[in-house]
Amino acid sequence: RQLPHPPGPRGLPLVGNLFDIPSPQAFPWETYLEWGRQHDSAIIRVSALGMNVVVANTLEVANELLDKRSAIYSDRPRMVMLCELVGFGWGTAFMPYGDPWRDSRRMAHHEFSPSSVKRFRPNEHKATRRFLFNMYHHPEKMMDNLRHLAGATILSIGYDIDVKSLHDHWIVTAEAAADSISETTNAGSYLVDVVPILKHLPVWFPGAGFQKQARTWRASVDRLLNAPYEDVQRRLVTDEVGDCAAKSLIEAFGRTPKDPAYTDYIMRATLGSLYVGGADTTVSALGSFFLAMVLNPEIQEKARKELDHVVGSHRLPEFSDEPSLPYIDAIVKETLRWNPVVPLGDQLLFPLSVRQYVLIEGAPDVPHMLTEDDVYNGYFLPKGTLVVANTWAILHDAKAYPEPSKYNPDRFLRPDGTLDPSVRDPSVAAFGFGRRICPGRFMAVDSIWITIASVLSMFEIRKAVGEDGKQITPDGEYHRAFLCHPKPFPCVIKPRSKEHEVLLMELAQQDA
């Protein structure tokens, strides 16, 4: 306790750095990196109203704290509105470090470890075929189609639910729950997060509007937890469930549990968490891919040469083609690196976590929480500190990735066109760290890979042309909130040729 805190901007008495903390729209990850440079330190600290936040600007520090010392760096802060009132406390990502979280991770690992996740490739393939067909008919609905693709993949893998239309009721159920997280987190801060005792106020009490709001959101959150799981249970009675995570979990953990109610709850929670963790993240990564393709037609061209050589134009790429398609692998890696889905720690799930203490829009977004006092590099880090990895800074480190703002898949390849293992794989940071690392990462990479390979083999993605006859270059702007998503941008997406168009039609018939 006699040791200094890590360096950072000098705060004001009482409020600390309350007025220094940048908003998400102001590229906070760049500000944290700049503060690190000013203080010549890879780790910086900001504090506000007694809350300590430490940002790790390099991979080395993030690994040392969040990975090597993960036994004490893996808790999450309490979020009263989101978890206790809206009811998302069952989300694996929101659970405090403890037995329910450990059991949920064990189940997630059972389904999504590198070896077991491969069995879901046919589901990913099928969802991708539908996506191609939807893109053919409605290229202008790119983001809706991506949302449908991600949702359909997860519902099929999670519960063997076959989602067909864009407005399928299962997608609507899951999206309503996911929206309630964004709305809770985007709505700003709730006093109840700072003064938890307010959660006991009755709905009719003046000023307790948050209770009413929480009830509305809670209904959709409960539905996501229960409805698809109970549907599987019903179908299991008549043996109508194909291989999926729900069936396999019930068989592996649910046959003779010590505590049936607890095991049942953890299974529901683990499965419900797949949609919450996996849908929007995949949409964001694939949105960045389309943006990068519009901006870099020469990269599409190079990818197509590889695809035409290996796959030809009479079929779609298969996972078995992957070893012969290193350039597609490189595009996947560069997409995860270029504009990371979660640029700052787990911005993903917790824009609230610091705001709940500091009551401002735009505080750094989340963390692993430290459960014991610790010392790093001569600095004191007290218990309760929120530790955030600056993923953007790590993936834009010019030493690891020269000209980091440039979208350049070639950086991952050797001159002979094979993958260069000496270039740092963006997965070292893009999916988080330590015991909290994303359990869906292998599935995410698989499903992004098959989508990118299939889209590039079927479509040409071009700049749109304005009324003045000139091409419109997207400005590459991102919406930075819950996650980073590219803002809608104009583009033209067309089958590459008549031959490809025919193949798309055939696919539709096969699915029908």
Ligand code: HEM
């Ligand atoms: C491009 C896609 C994805 C990205 C970039 C991504 C990124 C992340 C990140 C950064 C975290 C926080 C890790 C930490 O706290 O250090 C996380 C957690 C999580 N992700 Fe993913 N993810 C993706 C896809 C998926 C998919 C497809 C699933 C499920 C099928 C999933 C399920 C989860 C869950 C359950 C957690 C919470 C883990 C915990 O707190 O223990 N994610 N993800």
